Amino acid sequence: MAVGVTWFFPGAGGSSTTCVLNKDLAEPFKTEQGLLNAGMFAPLGFFGLLASRRVLATAAWVVAAPVAIEVGQAVLPWVGRNCDSSDAEMNILGGVSGALVAWLGTYIAKARLQPVQPQVRPTLLSAGATLVVCAVTWQVAITPIAVDATSLQSPDDAQKQAATDAFRTAFGDRYTFANVQLQPGPDGHDSLLITLERDGEATLSWPKTDRFNVSLESSSQPGPNSYPVGGSSRRDVDATEAYAIARRYAGEHYPWALRGSTHRTYPVGENAEFGWMTSWRFLQDGVVMPAKLDVEINRAGRVSQLNVDSGPPHVKLPPIKLTRQQAVARARATQTTLDGVSVKARRLAAYEVRGHWRAQWVVAIIPEGSDPSSVLVDATTGRVDDSGPDG
Incomplete structure (x- = not known):
């Protein structure tokens, strides 16, 4: 039901599922998604009361059912839907509103309703037990993440200008936007979603505009939307030619990257069907x-994908105390099951944690037959963060 929220299954090596808590309770009233969620449950409350004639049971179930649905969406891997407090909020309000309208109708029509007292015990056993199970599941398997909002929003002038500036730095005035939207994220780490007029899309971090990811095309057949470097294109470039073109592009648009400690060029896709990626990194x-x-x-010698992180090339870090093997052991200890699970430390990288730079081991959790996930292990304290690396 929710839009643009990332979450993780507990089955992927034991990582907690995350569920988004929207701090802006008024926001879903301003979105089409929120109103649809309310409208979807209003008939359930309305017809539920008319059919059962039980006020207490109907009221309890229009609360318990949305909560159970959201918790179920969070923990059942085959559902494939997101968990969002705004969905439950609007479902409950819709169900309660429908039940109130039905109650008002029965009152005006002087229709008979079932007495409340006999409903207490069966309601506690059914709806009450459901809420208790949801509460226990929440406590054991779900990590709540508070966000300012969860729905895509219209950008303000500063956000539009930031998107324009990022594209001008990368490609000049070659591309025109079809749409720019703000996607709220946890702890104020939002993103601008940019759609191009022809093909292609991009994301730009907000309010720190240091991360910029662009996809101009995703086909193995080079198209006109990819970006020509130096105003010309070649046919069927090899790795050496691709690196020369990427280096020329970086020198023109991101010259700071050429001062990186290391670079490598590698094929993308089988037999480099999508071309070649050149990556520059800074090591400390x-x-x-x-x-x-x-x-x-x-393969035509044009830029098709771009990932930029203009963060600092050097930062002050606390002393590194954990070895690669110790980081793997810490990550492995967090897993509820180790059957068929491989744990590998990929790299040691700097991440900003609550305003301070920390050295973190990026450790991959690879369950047999399932998609891998990652955790961060602080190289100084050994603390494990199962939300994984964000870039």
């Missing part, structure tokens, strides 16, 4: 720094 005592640049050059 073996720790990967925030600043990075990835430029994908398609």
Whole structure:
């Protein structure tokens, strides 16, 4: 039901499922999604009361059912839907409103309703027990994440200008926007979603505009929307030519990346069907720094994908105390089951945690037959953060 929220299954190596708590209670009233959620449950409350004639039972179930649905969406991997407090909020309000309208109708029509006293015990056994199960599941398996809002919103002038500036830095005035939307994220880490007029899309972090990801095309057949470097295109470039083109592009648009500690060029897709990616990274005592640049050059020698992190190339870090093996052991200890699960430390990277830079081991959790996930293990304290790396 919710829009644009990332969450993780507990089955993927034991990581907690996250559920979004929207701090803006008024926001769903301003969105089509919120009103639809209310409208969907209003008939259930209305017809539920008319059919059962039980006020207490109907009221309890229009509260318990939305809560159970959201908790179920969070913990059942085959459902594939997001958990969002705004959905439950509007479902409950819709159900209660429908029940109130039905109650008012029966009052005006002087229709008979069932007495409340006989409803107490069966209601506690059914709806009450459902809420207790939901509460226990929430406590054991769900990690709440408070956000300012969950629905896509219209950008203000500053956000529109930030999107324009990011594209001008990357591509000049070549591309025109079809739409720009603000996607709220946890702890104020929002994103601008940018759709191009022809093909292509991009995301820009907000309010810190340091992360910029662009996809100009996703086909293995190079198209006109990819970006020509130097005003010309080639046919069927190889790795050496792709690196030369990517380097020329970086020198023109992101010259700071060329001062990186290391770079590599590698194929994208089977037999480089999508082209070649060149990545520049900054290293500090073996720790990967925030600043990075990835430029994908398609087989026609044009830029098709771009990932930019203009964070600092060097930061002050606390002393590193955990080895790679110790980080793996810490991550492994958080897993509820180890059957068929492989745990590997990918890299040591710098991440900003509550305003301070920390060295973190990025540890991959790879269940057999399932998609991998990642956790961060603080290289100084050993603290494990199962929300995973965010970039």
